[in-house]
Amino acid sequence: MSYQLFGKDLFSAPIILVNHALTGNSDVSGEKGWWKKLIGENQVIDTEKYTVLCFNIPGNGYDDFLIDHYEDFTPSDIANIFLQGLEVLNIKSLHAIIGGSLGGGIGWEMLVQHPTLAEIFIPIACDFKTHDWLHAQCLVQKYLLNGNDEPLQKARIHAMLCYRTPESLNDRFQNKYNQQKQRLESEDWLIYHGNALNERFSLKSYKLMNHLLMNINVDETQLEKIHARMHMISVDTDLFFPASEIRMCFEKLKEKKENVFYHEITSIHGHDAFLMEYEQLNNIIKNIL
Template structure:
């Protein structure tokens, strides 16, 4: 199947009553649309619709003979409007919430005449948007796999996003500074300490860990825009799927956490699982073991591969 960026254009009124001309871009991978079960993959904060292939950010999981096998499934991924991958940007990021993005994705499915999905899979922010979508349309998917995320933004995550917001609103290298702080949320003390062991770079006269953080700050600034990062951080700050509607979801749900996640702690995801389990029997909990924390969903492919293969 061709994987070029395609667009759906429509007028959308946000929950804040602002009207936008939305250019919703997406890519398709694997089998032709409507010739196989459809899996919707929602991307994370700095991700995009390019989930498979040579430059796919989740190519270790999505592709021929991978856990999400493109010889068996049609894989669809929308770009969150404003992520910049399609050169579409949003100036007033606070006009949008994850609920709006869920509405926009649902509108995209409607435009593509997709009434049902085999599965929705999303990591971090992408999983949060998945929760919001199913709260609005509980019969949409047969399977839901939220990874390293919860159905709402809890106080700890909100606080980290607030720090991000302060940094992003600064004048001196805001994107770089925000990314450096974010990396410390995506990883763990054990991960950094074990990797760098206080090694000192004599040439640069700084710790190797500091050099690594600076590299990540600069590299993101080269490929991502400040507007996009502000929007994504704002969305992450405001995940809030309606709790009453979560019990109406008919999909078989598989919640996957990371045991040392500092961003979406496994304890909160486990609590979400326990609360929903009271009224649902098609809900399961899985846990990735990793010292790398939140970013394990982009690193621990052997564990994730096994879990997802068993689910699908």
């Protein structure tokens, strides 16, 4: 296991655990931080006020560690590994757990295994379960990743169409044609994203992450045992974790628990809005914290 710490020294301030998404890593803040618009000095998650901890999902390749038999692992196993990581660091409780997409799914798993771990839980653009639609998209990803010809690039191109929406792409590109490259600008954009991920991410890591996303499976009957105040954040146009599913989870929990809340980001961009609509996300999280 590897991890990074940001902000105040461990045990000198409230600890916020951030669980990264599919192609993310522990580098959540600072110059290259993928959530630096949310986490940092004078940001909503202020590193002058909090200790921010982020584990790498073992096998994500960020620390050059890869897993060959990736199908041996489920998000429940990763959650258990994270809990053991907290034990090694001697962390008994957390102020908050925040996770986007797959990271939020692992957060659900952690809190079902350790219901009193955190005061606040903020799952963003995710649910406690991989529903049929998401499983189907991950299945297509699996087929592409097991191919021989540019598997990672092709899987990423398909994934980008799940992370965004028809409205987002149509609004951005408007059928513009790149004469120099002799292709649509939208096609050029997709090819760029496929190649960019191929340069920074390994095929083994992608297969593992896709497998994990395919197998989020928290026992719904255990959710009400979680002590944390829960704030579920969805995106109204999300094609991966539809807002309707997250809302349904909220409605069911609301019948049994008082400290459950629902928030919705409005965006044309779909699932990726949790990495794009910072003004809305910051306002929501500011009010929660």
